[in-house]
Amino acid sequence: MNYRPGRIFLSAPHMGGHEKNYVQKALEDNWVGTSGPNLPGLEHDICQHTNARHAVVLNSGTAALHLALRLVGVKPGDEVLCSTFAPVASANPILYLGAIPVFVESEPDTWNMCPATLEQAIEERLKTGRKPACLLLVHLYGMPAKLNEILKVAERYAIPVVEDAAEALGSRYGGHQVGTFGRFGVFSFSGNKIITTSGGGALITEEQEAAERALYLATQAKDAALYARHAQLGYNYRLSNISAGIGRGQMEVLEMRVKQRREVFNFYRNQLQHLGFEFVAEPKNCFANRWLTTVLLDPELGKKPEDIITALEEQNIEAAPLWKPLHQQPLHQGCLYYGDGLSERLFARGLCLPSGSNLSDEDLEKVVQSLKRALA
Numbered sequence: 538m539n540y541r542p543g544r545i546f547l548s549a550p551h552m553g554g555h556e557k558n559y560v561q562k563a564l565e566d567n568w569v570g571t572s573g574p575n576l577p578g579l580e581h582d583i584c585q586h587t588n589a590r591h592a593v594v595l596n597s598g599t600a601a602l603h604l605a606l607r608l609v610g611v612k613p614g615d616e617v618l619c620s621t622f623a624p625v626a627s628a629n630p631i632l633y634l635g636a637i638p639v640f641v642e643s644e645p646d647t648w649n650m651c652p653a654t655l656e657q658a659i660e661e662r663l664k665t666g667r668k669p670a671c672l673l674l675v676h677l678y679g680m681p682a683k684l685n686e687i688l689k690v691a692e693r694y695a696i697p698v699v700e701d702a703a704e705a706l707g708s709r710y711g712g713h714q715v716g717t718f719g720r721f722g723v724f725s726f727s728g729n730k731i732i733t734t735s736g737g738g739a740l741i742t743e744e745q746e747a748a749e750r751a752l753y754l755a756t757q758a759k760d761a762a763l764y765a766r767h768a769q770l771g772y773n774y775r776l777s778n779i780s781a782g783i784g785r786g787q788m789e790v791l792e793m794r795v796k797q798r799r800e801v802f803n804f805y806r807n808q809l810q811h812l813g814f815e816f817v818a819e820p821k822n823c824f825a826n827r828w829l830t831t832v833l834l835d836p837e838l839g840k841k842p843e844d845i846i847t848a849l850e851e852q853n854i855e856a857a858p859l860w861k862p863l864h865q866q867p868l869h870q871g872c873l874y875y876g877d878g879l880s881e882r883l884f885a886r887g888l889c890l891p892s893g894s895n896l897s898d899e900d901l902e903k904v905v906q907s908l909k910r911a912l913a
């Protein structure tokens with residue numbers, strides 16, 4: 538990261554104030570490790586907020602995805618349907634398990650997985666005699682996917698759903714928190730997400746047994762014996778009690794952070810929508826946390842995303858390209874892909890604007906002025 542003083546970041550951490558109390562208490566009580574009261578405390582807070590029955594906090598969102606896929610039974614050689622318009626972290630756990638990603642294209646309303654393309658992909662996989670083992674669904678930039686339609690398809694073919702809600706904590710679909718629709722939901726508390734534990738993640742589920750197994754696998758799969766007995770392959774994926782303390786403070790302000798990110802989005806939209814910047818509208822039954830504000834450049838502007846990003850960088854402002862579609866990553870060369878190239882076209886026209894909840898009015902004004910200058 539190019540740090541210069543006064544920099545306007547894409548998405549910086551934003552403490553609420555009480556984080557240090559939880560951390561200080563952990564230090565005083567010597568709960569400095571992967572056990573201690575902040576862990577069940579944070580899990581309780583997540584359940585309260587999302588209305589999920591069980592939560593397991595882990596040291597990354599990627600770890601949570603890995604455990605979720607393992608718990609739905611993804612095995613080496615299995616095919617997993619996943620969103621192509623996503624960060625690499627979303628699909629990496631498929632490869633960790635020796636499974637095969639099958640990339641599915643987005644639809645234009647939400648930029649998330651297209652239900653019709655999904656169905657077509659499943660039909661074609663079935664024709665080759667292969668039934669996908671799982672559907673991994675991303676809610677990109679905090680915008681809920683078309684869950685009704687997607688879940689209907691998944692149910693019709695009896696394919697379990699894991700929701701990658703890493704970017705979408707606090708977003709709702711039909712009034713319910715995203716992450717609670719699939720068999721498992723995954724959140725990330727990485728430093729650039731809407732709230733952070735400085736690095737961490739969570740798995741949520743309605744199934745008590747699955748939650749217990751997630752915790753077991755996350756702590757080296759240590760069996761109930763006096764000596765260290767292991768019958769299964771586990772991982773070192775538990776969150777630290779110090780990080781969980783930060784998370785507890787952050788959960789207190791989550792709703793405010795959602796409100797603030799939405800205000801950032803509204804500000805940009807009001808200032809820029811008449812200048813050739815297109816914004817993604819919120820479908821009727823969706824409430825997006827607006828983790829990042831994304832814009833598409835009208836082709837008539839004659840500007841590419843990199844022109845704008847470079848111009849902002851000169852003003853010490855951090856912006857970012859959209860996620861490069863995963864089926865185009867060298868890592869995924871030769872992988873199966875179903876779709877019409879929509880994510881490539883979005884990638885060629887779009888960018889993410891600074892979206893942090895701690896941006897000042899002056900910061901936002903500076904971004905808008907810099908964007909106007911970049912168009913001139």
Ligand SMILES: *Cc1c(COP(=O)(O)O)cnc(C)c1O
Nearest residue numbers: 597598599626627703704725727
């Ligand atoms: C951030 C992110 C992840 C990974 O979370 P980490 O906590 O960074 O491991 C996975 N999927 C999506 C969509 C993300 O944005």
